[in-house]
Amino acid sequence: MELETQNSKLKTRYEAVIGLEVHAQLLTKSKIFCGCSTAFGAPPNSHTCPVCLGMPGALPVLNKRVVEFAIKSALALGCDIAPSSRFHRKNYFYPDMPKNYQISQYELPLAQRGTVAFPVGGVLTSIRIHRLHLEEDVGKLLHAGTLQVADSSLVDFNRSGVPLMEIVSEPDIRSPEQAGEYLRQLRAILVYLEVCDGNMDEGSLRCDANVSLRLTGREELGVKAEVKNMNSFKGVQKALAYEIQRQTRILEEGGRIVQETRLWDADQELTLPMRSKEHAHDYRYFLEPDLVPLVISSQWIDEIRATLPELPQQRRDRFAREYGIPDYDAAVLTVSRPLADYYEEVAQASHEPKLASNWVMVELLGLLNKDGRGIIDSPIPPAELTALLTLLLSGTISGKIAKTVFEQMYQTGKSAELIVKEQGLTQISNQDELLQIVEEVLAKHPGPVADYRKGKVQSLTFLVGMVMKSSRGKANPRVVGELLLTRLKGEEPGGDG
Incomplete structure (x- = not known):
């Protein structure tokens, strides 16, 4: 009891200030400055050319579809889009970066001042977007050994030059849980727009976090640490929780926080020092001499705005309003566009939206998640699930039989009507x-x-x-x-x- 009281005092004494830098790999077929493929999983160094390998004399050419996807994302986030922006060279040495500089946007980003709004504990929370800019990805180091001590390292440049969109939040986040929900909401928006597949396991969506502590009620920010190597929502929340505890312990013992970059070790569930944290001037930015300014017309912006789909929050609100399902159901069913489309087709055809919600969320997603499959890989099309629900609603089969039939539909691909007929499963009502x-x-x-x-x-x-x-x-x-x-x-x- 005494320990709980002490921890509670520490939590109220210090306030966490968190900002997230999210890197989203854009779903283009080719890289940002060359025609090499962006496909994941190819043999190492097979998707490369003189441009993405930084060979002398090779010139970058900006991919128009990359810019289109970034504009679409900026519009969905409510950002102001700059009529003119520039690319810079961000200079630093790292073994997986072939040019020893990265082409990125610095003082003139593509978009600024957006917002991601979402409910947390029934309270609407708004996290401001500081900037959204484009840059090229670097290669990938493959280490043999442990995170702390690598016996050997190999480099794969397939990822070098893959288009990235970096979305930097303001330091508005105050807890690991809030950070996790912000990241989920942002991912959902990008997936709905079909500009990013959001696959954190494959590195399509990556997140770095800047974390600092300050005395509760103070305006002055504390010294921040940057945390990298987080590849899941739970990983982000655990890493932030650990880092907050680590910094709290240091401050309580009279120590000082060092501005540094730290790696999250998911196996040990702790952060480890990686390098001292760089400042912007350490990168020696200068304008990219091989690329002209990026000029975006208002007409092009309007054309892209006309293609925006119904976004996750809008669809959640409509599902709850039109179909009368709970907010929780609406949130689960709108995680992705394919899942929302699937549910809506069943709900409309069956005229039983809550029953459809239960079957999609519990029965179908339960089996798909168990097999590690997505809704687009479902062996039961929406029309076949609707047919099963029709048999259930008409009293032809019972609820227990319906579940048995559903599992056989999933395993065999047969229709509900055929399974019921073959096995004589018609409900006895006489x-x-x-x-x-x-x-x-x-x-x-x-x-x-x-x-x-x-x-x-x-x-x-x-x-x-x-x-x-x-x-x-x-x-x-x-x-x-x-x-x-x-x-x-x-x-x-x-x-x-």
Whole structure:
């Protein structure tokens, strides 16, 4: 109890100030300044050319589709788009960077001043976007050994020159949970726009975090540390939580925070020092002499704005409003456009949006997640799930049978109607046929019958279950319940008592 009180005091004494730098790989077929493929998983150094390898005399040519995707993203985030922006050379040495400089945008970015708004704990939170700019990715180092000590390192330049869009937030984030939700919302927007696949495992979406602490109520910012190497939402939250605890401990012991870059070690769940943190002037920025200014007309912006889809928050609000489903359901079902499209097709065709929501969220996503598959790989098309729900709603099959049929549909690709026909799974609703089963169950279980007549109403559930078991799940539960109540009251089915 004393330890909990002490931790609570520390939490209220210090306030975390967090800003995120998100790098999104744009879904173009070719790289930002050359025609090499951006496809993931190719043999090392097979998607390279003199331009992305930085060979002397090779000249970059800007990919128009890259700019289009960045403008679309900026519009969705409510950013101001600069009519003219410039590329710079960001100079630093790293083994996976062939030119020893990176072409990026510095003092004249493509867009600024946007917002990502989302609810956290029922409270609407807005995180401001400081800037959105374009740059080329560098290569990838492959280390043999541990994160701390590499026995050897290899470099793959396939990723060198892949188009990146960096989205830098203002330091408005105050907790790891808020950071995780901001990242989820931002990813959802980019995936909806189809400008980024959001695959953090493959590095399509990467996040660096700047973290500092200050005394609660103070305006002055503390010394920040940058945390890298986070490749999941949970990883971001765990890394930030650890870094906040680390800095708190140092300050409480009278120490000083060092401005540095730290790596998140997911195995040990701690951050490790990597290098001292650079300042902007350390990169010796200067204008890229081989690229002209990027001029964007208002007409082009308007043309791109006309192509914007319904965004995640808009679709969440509409699903909750039009289909009457809970906010939680709407949030889950709109994580991606394909999933939202799938659900909406089933909801509209079945005319039962809440039932459709339950089946998509629980049954379908449960199996897909277990197999590591996405909704676009679902072996059950929306029309086939709708057909299954139609059989359920019409009383042709019971809920228990529907789940059995669903699993077989998933495994075999067969239609619900065919499975029901082949296995004779049609629900029994005929009273005479069911009454025979009911009489047998009552005769076999005199104890629960007596308990019910003494006022123990829970016994009815047991008896219904026994009838369903005897009918191998084919009995109509509603009719079974009615027949049991009638017989337990000593009445004849269909009579007046």
